[in-house]
Each structure stands twice: as structure tokens, then as C-alpha cells.
Amino acid sequence: MNQKTSVTLDQERPFEFDELFFSRTDERGVIQAGNSVFQSISAYSWDEILHAPHRLIRHPDMPRGVFWLMWDTIQKGNPIGAYVKNLAKDGCYYWVFAVVTPIEGGFLSVRLKPSSTVFEAVKKQYADLRDAEVTQNVSPKESAARLTDHLAALGYDSYSAFMAQALSLEVSARDEHLGRTKDASQTCFERLAKSAEDLLYCTSNIADVFSKNKHIPLNLKIHAAQLGDIGTPIGTISDNYTMISNEIQQQMSEFVRNCHNVSQAVGKGWFLTSTAMVQRQVIDFFQYEETCEAVNQDVEMQHLRAQQQSYSEQALKGLRAISSQIELFSQSCAEMRRLSTSLKVIRVIGKIESASIDNSLNNLDHLIDDLGQFQSVLGEGLDAVDVANKHMRSDVDILIGRRAAA
Ligand SMILES: Cc1cc2nc3c(=O)[nH]c(=O)nc-3n(C[C@H](O)[C@H](O)[C@H](O)COP(=O)(O)O)c2cc1C
The missing domain is CATH 3.30.450.20 (PAS domain)
Incomplete structure (x- = not known):
């Protein structure tokens, strides 16, 4: 200048x-x-x-x-x-x-x-x-x-x-x-951020469809009551569905929260990694710069190096935090998968019971289809989440390897 x-x-x-x-x-x-x-x-x-x-x-x-x-x-x-x-x-x-x-x-x-x-x-x-x-x-x-x-x-x-x-x-x-x-780590983080965005989309879609289908157990119950004795098996199915639905409800907020935690951990890890990188570049620049008497270059270099070291360590911790958050989120996903399987069983039994009841007396098929729709959104959503989780794990491992070796 x-x-x-x-x-x-x-x-x-x-x-x-x-x-x-x-x-x-x-x-x-x-x-x-x-x-x-x-x-x-x-x-x-x-x-x-x-x-x-x-x-x-x-x-x-x-x-x-x-x-x-x-x-x-x-x-x-x-x-x-x-x-x-x-x-x-x-x-x-x-x-x-x-x-x-x-x-x-x-x-x-x-x-x-x-x-x-x-x-x-x-x-x-x-x-x-x-x-x-x-x-x-x-x-x-x-x-x-x-x-x-x-x-x-x-x-x-x-x-x-x-x-x-x-x-x-x-x-x-x-x-x-x-x-x-x-920088290769920036490319890795871009992929991580994209996967985290996909996760947020999938989880919020699952949460939305669940909330739109909350009425199914009550409607099943009303229908069962209207059918009298022949509706008793449907009433039982509705009770079971209510039970699982309540469990899903309880799990859902944790599922969504854990997904947000993954996304936040990615942002934090990315910022810390980029900060350590820019600090490293400032050191490289400063060491060849002409200095003035008023600033003691050795002292400032020590400050910069210590800060860079500290942020490199924080970046590594940030990456490990992403790993832990992915792990916690995967546990929520596994729990959701278990509930999804239970829903599937109920839907199949519901379908069989519905077929045995005179169709002119009921619109059970319609309700069972709604149940099927939620269950397939949940299943497909969880499949997509599994894929994103797998990609994220591998990207975080690459980043941890790079940082540990730096
Ligand atoms: C390390 C450090 C760097 C800062 N750099 C700038 C800067 O580049 N420009 C600036 O206007 N304020 C900078 N600030 C913020 C100022 O201290 C100050 O808050 C700001 O100029 C607004 O003035 P005010 O607080 O009197 O309203 C910096 C603060 C710190 C601690």
C-alpha cells in the first residue's frame, strides 16, 4: 500500500x-x-x-x-x-x-x-x-x-x-x-453443509406429515364405534395406533432437535476451521511484512501463533462435536425406524380387518390409506436421512484425519 x-x-x-x-x-x-x-x-x-x-x-x-x-x-x-x-x-x-x-x-x-x-x-x-x-x-x-x-x-x-x-x-x-x-477442507464442509440441509428438509417433512395425520387414530375410533360390534377389531387397531402415535409424538421433538444440533455443529466446526485457516494465512503474511519499531514483531507473532494453535484445537473439537451430534441423531433415527416398523404392522392388520368388513358400511380404506401415506413418508424420509448421515460421517472422518495430521 x-x-x-x-x-x-x-x-x-x-x-x-x-x-x-x-x-x-x-x-x-x-x-x-x-x-x-x-x-x-x-x-x-x-x-x-x-x-x-x-x-x-x-x-x-x-x-x-x-x-x-x-x-x-x-x-x-x-x-x-x-x-x-x-x-x-x-x-x-x-x-x-x-x-x-x-x-x-x-x-x-x-x-x-x-x-x-x-x-x-x-x-x-x-x-x-x-x-x-x-x-x-x-x-x-x-x-x-x-x-x-x-x-x-x-x-x-x-x-x-x-x-x-x-x-x-x-x-x-x-x-x-x-x-x-x-482448500480441500472447504469442499468437504460444503458437502457436509449440503447434507445437513437435506437432513433438515427430511426431518421437517416427516414432522409436517405426522402433524397433518394426527387425526387418524381418532377418526378410526369414531368409525369403529359407528360400526358397532363388527368395528371392535378396528377399535383395537386404533388404540394400538394411538399408542405408537403418542410415542412418535414424544420422539419427534427430540428427532427434530437432534437434527438441528447436527446442523449447528457443522456451522460451528466450519467457522472454527476457517478461522484457524485465516489466522494461519495472517501469520504467513505477517512474517514477510516490513515492520515498524512501534510494533514488536516477535511478540505479535507469539500472540498470533498461540491464537492459531488454540483455534486449530478448537476446530478439531468442533469436528468431534459434529461426529457426536451425528451419533445422537442416528440414535433418534433408529428409534423412529422401530416405530415406523410398528406402524407398518398396524397398517397391514388394519388393511386385513377393513377388507373383512362390508365396504359399503365404511370408508376405512380411506383412513388406512392415510396411515399408509404417513408411514411411507416416514420410511422414505428415514432412508434419505440414513444416506445423508452416512455421507456426513465419511466427510467428518476425512476432516478429522486432515486436521489431526496438520
Ligand atoms: C479486536 C477489535 C477489532 C475491532 N475492529 C473494528 C473496526 O475495524 N472498525 C470499527 O469501526 N470498529 C471496530 N471494533 C469495534 C470498536 O471497538 C467500536 O465498538 C466500534 O467502532 C463502534 O464504536 P462505539 O462502540 O463507540 O459505538 C473492534 C473491536 C475490537 C475488540
């Missing part, structure tokens, strides 16, 4: 995809150190930027809600990834994707140049949020909640799910700009 770039207000400050930067702050967000790219892009001198609060480079377009979320997350000891628009001393702005993590005595932010498709969508969200903050006096906390709502409308379950995907998309987009082949 050329520090003598001419001063032009509200112009974008260009920087290259291979320029990674970082800053380290104390617990209040006061800058303790950074690298040369961080300093030169800001157009402040080291004297001006060191020991200054990070808000020095805050851009007025940035929604306060984003910083509220950032501080809320990092003060709880968790990492966060966020798009940030910054303001340089000379009035130029520049966008970054920042990954901020708690570090001993403060926080570390590593940043890369964003360019993915999700970045464009986020700019629009930010503009709306900031507008609401300014014109409707929306509080930072409320603004953060609105950000989460906006992201939900874009299909993200939570801010965590969003930041995991945004970071990975930025890492891949950056690799592409730099002409690098996509």
Missing part, C-alpha cells in the same frame, strides 16, 4: 486480496498492535493509531447493531465474524470481513478483503439497519435483533450460521481471486 495516496473523500481505498491484516486490542478495544497493512490502509500514522480506541476508524454508515452483537459475543468469550466498513483518516472507506476472537488480555481481529455474493446482500441489510437506527432511533440491541431477523429471511437459522457461511464464502472467493485451488 502506498501511504501517500491522494486524499479523496468517500472514495473506496483499494487493497489487494493477498493483503491480510490484523489488529490486537486490550479488553476495552484500545489498539495495542497491528500489522503494516492495517496501519497504512487506515492512513493514520502509528503514533495516531496505537493506543487509540478502535472506534477511531468507525464509519458512520456502520449499524451500531453490528458492534453491539460483536461486543456481546466476544465479551462472552466467543468468536465472531462480521462485515465491517471502515473510515480511513483521509475520508476513504474500505470494507473488510473481520474475524474477532478473544485473546489473553483483549481481542484479536484478523481481516480479509470481502468479495462473495453474500457480501452484496449484507451491504443492503446494513443500509436498512443504519437507516432505522438514525430515522427511528432504533437501539443497538434492537438493531442487532433486526439483523438476525433479516438473516433469517435470507435462510440463516442464526447469526452463527450466517457468519460460518459468510467466512467460508469469503475464503473461497479470495482463493479464486488469487488463482488458488479451493
